[in-house]
Amino acid sequence: MTVLFDKVCLIGIGLIGSSLSHAMRAGKLAGRIDVYDHDAEARTVTVELGLADQVHDNVAGAVMDADLVILCVPAGAVADLAPEIAKSLKTGAILSDVGSVKQAVVRDLGPHVPDKVHFIPGHPIAGTEYSGPRAGFADLFKGRWCILTPLPGTDPKAIERLQLLWEKMGSQVELMEPGHHDQVLAITSHLPHLIAYTIVGTATGLEETTQREVIKFSASGFRDFTRIAASDPIMWRDVFLNNREAVLEMLGRFTEDLTALQRAIRWGEGEKLQEWFTRTRAIRRSIIDAKQA
Amino acid sequence: MTVLFDKVCLIGIGLIGSSLSHAMRAGKLAGRIDVYDHDAEARTVTVELGLADQVHDNVAGAVMDADLVILCVPAGAVADLAPEIAKSLKTGAILSDVGSVKQAVVRDLGPHVPDKVHFIPGHPIAGTEYSGPRAGFADLFKGRWCILTPLPGTDPKAIERLQLLWEKMGSQVELMEPGHHDQVLAITSHLPHLIAYTIVGTATGLEETTQREVIKFSASGFRDFTRIAASDPIMWRDVFLNNREAVLEMLGRFTEDLTALQRAIRWGEGEKLQEWFTRTRAIRRSIIDAKQA
Numbered sequence: 001m002t003v004l005f006d007k008v009c010l011i012g013i014g015l016i017g018s019s020l021s022h023a024m025r026a027g028k029l030a031g032r033i034d035v036y037d038h039d040a041e042a043r044t045v046t047v048e049l050g051l052a053d054q055v056h057d058n059v060a061g062a063v064m065d066a067d068l069v070i071l072c073v074p075a076g077a078v079a080d081l082a083p084e085i086a087k088s089l090k091t092g093a094i095l096s097d098v099g100s101v102k103q104a105v106v107r108d109l110g111p112h113v114p115d116k117v118h119f120i121p122g123h124p125i126a127g128t129e130y131s132g133p134r135a136g137f138a139d140l141f142k143g144r145w146c147i148l149t150p151l152p153g154t155d156p157k158a159i160e161r162l163q164l165l166w167e168k169m170g171s172q173v174e175l176m177e178p179g180h181h182d183q184v185l186a187i188t189s190h191l192p193h194l195i196a197y198t199i200v201g202t203a204t205g206l207e208e209t210t211q212r213e214v215i216k217f218s219a220s221g222f223r224d225f226t227r228i229a230a231s232d233p234i235m236w237r238d239v240f241l242n243n244r245e246a247v248l249e250m251l252g253r254f255t256e257d258l259t260a261l262q263r264a265i266r267w268g269e270g271e272k273l274q275e276w277f278t279r280t281r282a283i284r285r286s287i288i289d290a291k292q293a
Numbered sequence: 294m295t296v297l298f299d300k301v302c303l304i305g306i307g308l309i310g311s312s313l314s315h316a317m318r319a320g321k322l323a324g325r326i327d328v329y330d331h332d333a334e335a336r337t338v339t340v341e342l343g344l345a346d347q348v349h350d351n352v353a354g355a356v357m358d359a360d361l362v363i364l365c366v367p368a369g370a371v372a373d374l375a376p377e378i379a380k381s382l383k384t385g386a387i388l389s390d391v392g393s394v395k396q397a398v399v400r401d402l403g404p405h406v407p408d409k410v411h412f413i414p415g416h417p418i419a420g421t422e423y424s425g426p427r428a429g430f431a432d433l434f435k436g437r438w439c440i441l442t443p444l445p446g447t448d449p450k451a452i453e454r455l456q457l458l459w460e461k462m463g464s465q466v467e468l469m470e471p472g473h474h475d476q477v478l479a480i481t482s483h484l485p486h487l488i489a490y491t492i493v494g495t496a497t498g499l500e501e502t503t504q505r506e507v508i509k510f511s512a513s514g515f516r517d518f519t520r521i522a523a524s525d526p527i528m529w530r531d532v533f534l535n536n537r538e539a540v541l542e543m544l545g546r547f548t549e550d551l552t553a554l555q556r557a558i559r560w561g562e563g564e565k566l567q568e569w570f571t572r573t574r575a576i577r578r579s580i581i582d583a584k585q586a
Binding site: 125193201 | 467
């Protein structure tokens with residue numbers, strides 16, 4: 001394999017940051033990897049697991065001379081880091097991120113990006129319900145999509161370089177407009193997470209005997225929701241706060257549909273239910289055909 | 294292994310019925326297996342796969358002389374079958390079922406059961422998103438719970454015999470009152486299915502370009518819902534129609550919680566969101582500890 005970037009700087013070393021380190025090490029894609037994290041414990045784990053050539057408690061120092069800087073922090077942490085990062089960026093560097101919301105990072109980071117730095121927001125559609133620097137692994141991105149949302153006018157060569165990095169880590173890359181990304185993800189990811197968090201929370205509000213039975217008999221459907229609802233709370237808080245409009249729009253549609261089904265149950269409208277449940281089967285078939293199952 | 298029942302009659306040969314046949318054959322638990330199904334195609338598949346010693350298109354004939362009769366049909370089909378089954382039941386036979394709602398079967402089948410027949414409703418917490426007689430396999434019940442909901446006064450020896458059958462097929466058996474069963478399953482199974490059906494349906498209502506992207510990027514959470522929403526439409530229609538009260542009650546609680554989170558998103562109440570998302574993580578931990586993950 002060829003080194004694609006002499007110095008890569010990862011800002012934040014949670015599940016995604018640590019997986020990036022593992023994947024770039026495995027593919028010998030980076031000459032060196034520098035890591036910044038604001039959390040002392042995360043920095044200690046980074047050293048322990050050899051995730052970085054150098055670990056920094058100062059973001060400007062970490063960014064210095066890097067050819068590629070990737071933010072791997074919750075959406076809410078970007079605004080505070082932006083000025084610090086911006087002032088140390090090298091001319092010609094690529095600046096990217098891995099966040100689940102793309103308009104927010106354009107809003108919070110975009111205005112700080114110096115000329116001659118290539119700002120290319122990104123979002124790997126990959127994750128697990130585990131978080132933190134110990135949760136990462138080299139294969140996380142293999143067979144997954146990575147969406148890049150460059151703004152108009154971005155140097156195509158820079159996009160190609162970043163795209164190649166993701167491809168070398170096993171991903172397929174798709175380019176998308178940031179606003180459209182946020183809409184698509186609102187229905188495929190943000191709303192499912194919100195609903196899973198809700199129902200698991202609803203279950204914790206039941207009387208204690210029932211709660212024990214909910215856990216015991218969770219294999220009947222509930223279990224799948226608990227896996228999703230175990231995802232990182234801070235990351236997800238920031239997703240909802242930063243993709244508010246698209247999430248509320250999709251939530252509105254969902255609630256209308258749920259109310260219609262609720263009414264069908266109350267009034268015993270079997271045909272309506274059956275028709276709806278038959279239609280949803282077809283979409284599962286499409287997902288299997290698209291090899292995403 | 295010992296034969297536990299000389300003649301077993303399975304009424305309905307979908308995913309659960311065919312899995313019962315495979316499991317009883319594998320464990321040599323039944324002297325012979327007779328199958329009734331109202332659907333000619335299902336009967337043909339039953340012969341083709343050797344799921345029965347004899348296949349019947351007449352339910353009374355299938356039930357005749359059976360030591361154990363298990364209904365494996367959607368909840369809505371029980372009422373029509375009940376008088377036919379009842380008139381042919383042998384003295385001392387055990388009559389059970391595998392439905393997801395237990396008060397409804399007590400209501401629809403109970404009054405028809407002759408004296409000296411042991412009526413023991415049952416519900417194996419096992420399934421896949423596939424349906425029909427080709428979907429069954431011998432290990433479906435292995436490591437799964439099976440809930441039995443006998444009425445007060447049922448012969449304990451009959452319960453023990455049925456319990457032993459489920460244990461030999463790899464299940465752990467739990468006894469429960471029918472109404473309590475319906476409440477627990479409303480939250481662990483029926484509501485999750487309703488919500489999954491809803492959101493997958495909501496996605497099919499989006500414009501076509503977005504729909505294609507929903508399928509493409511489904512790995513980000515949506516996919517888990519589509520698996521659930523691919524379950525048998527008729528079976529699930531009947532579940533909702535027959536466990537209406539408990540489902541509507543749980544749905545009411547869910548909607549209240551969802552509205553509270555929606556409000557927190559709209560007003561940017563990050564702490565409320567984070568607190569909720571942290572609490573739901575704990576329940577996942579309990580499920581892993583209970584070895585149900």
